[in-house]
Amino acid sequence: MLVSEAIDSRISCRAFLDTPVPKHIVVEILEAAKRAPSGGNLQPWRVDVLTGAPLAEFLAAIRTKQLSQPAGEGTEYNVYPPNLHDPYRSRRFKCGEDLYSLLGIPREDKPARIRHFARNYQLFGAPIALFFSIDRRMGQDQWADVGMFMQNIMLLARERGLHTCAQEAWAIWYRSVAEYLQLPADHMLFCGMALGYMDESAPANKLRTERAQLAEFATLRGFD
Numbered sequence: 001m002l003v004s005e006a007i008d009s010r011i012s013c014r015a016f017l018d019t020p021v022p023k024h025i026v027v028e029i030l031e032a033a034k035r036a037p038s039g040g041n042l043q044p045w046r047v048d049v050l051t052g053a054p055l056a057e058f059l060a061a062i063r064t065k066q067l068s069q070p071a072g073e074g075t076e077y078n079v080y081p082p083n084l085h086d087p088y089r090s091r092r093f094k095c096g097e098d099l100y101s102l103l104g105i106p107r108e109d110k111p112a113r114i115r116h117f118a119r120n121y122q123l124f125g126a127p128i129a130l131f132f133s134i135d136r137r138m139g140q141d142q143w144a145d146v147g148m149f150m151q152n153i154m155l156l157a158r159e160r161g162l163h164t165c166a167q168e169a170w171a172i173w174y175r176s177v178a179e180y181l182q183l184p185a186d187h188m189l190f191c192g193m194a195l196g197y198m199d200e201s202a203p204a205n206k207l208r209t210e211r212a213q214l215a216e217f218a219t220l221r222g223f224d
């Protein structure tokens, strides 16, 4: 698979088959992904992978906690800037509306929207969870490095016929994730990721999100 094909075929998969992913494939992906660049070669990422019984136990614990704490535990960082402004606000709104319209859930049906969002906490049915954390003394530059590592994983997954969904939704369960994974005290959770084989028949996976035109985000100078 060409890199461009991996990039083009990567989407946020929101319905997975329960087909297991063998350990050697996950190891191969992580071994290859670690070639991601990082400023000063700090390699400031940490990833914890769960599958099988530990994953089932963890997801069941979260399901139970959701009953008494539907909004989770708060967050350790702002998932979005406060008062998100345009064009970002409209883009966020549009991708949500496009997803729910594919699923046939109207705006007024808040309970159905909440139920679909809650599928984040069942990993959309994926058999593998990855949790990315970072030393809290690290700065913006190192957070960008973790993003590059994550993107490598998402593209390498495509090369193996797998799909992913990055999931910052886990930020609201940061305490429970840290506790279950026994993260070192100096580490904080950034993001989760679901990994597995896509359920091709699921409407949620038909979403093809839009992107801005090149001229909106790129300035090219000095070419003939």
Ligand SMILES: Cc1cc2nc3c(=O)[nH]c(=O)nc-3n(C[C@H](O)[C@H](O)[C@H](O)COP(=O)(O)O)c2cc1C
Pocket: 010, 011, 012, 013, 014, 095, 120, 165, 166, 167, 168, 169, 170, 191, 207, 208, 209
């Ligand atoms: C860091 C990060 C966190 C994300 N968190 C979530 C999430 O919690 N739940 C979800 O359904 N999608 C999540 N997404 C997916 C984005 O909504 C998605 O990437 C965006 O709408 C573009 O769509 P595409 O990935 O299908 O191209 C996340 C993506 C990134 C990069």
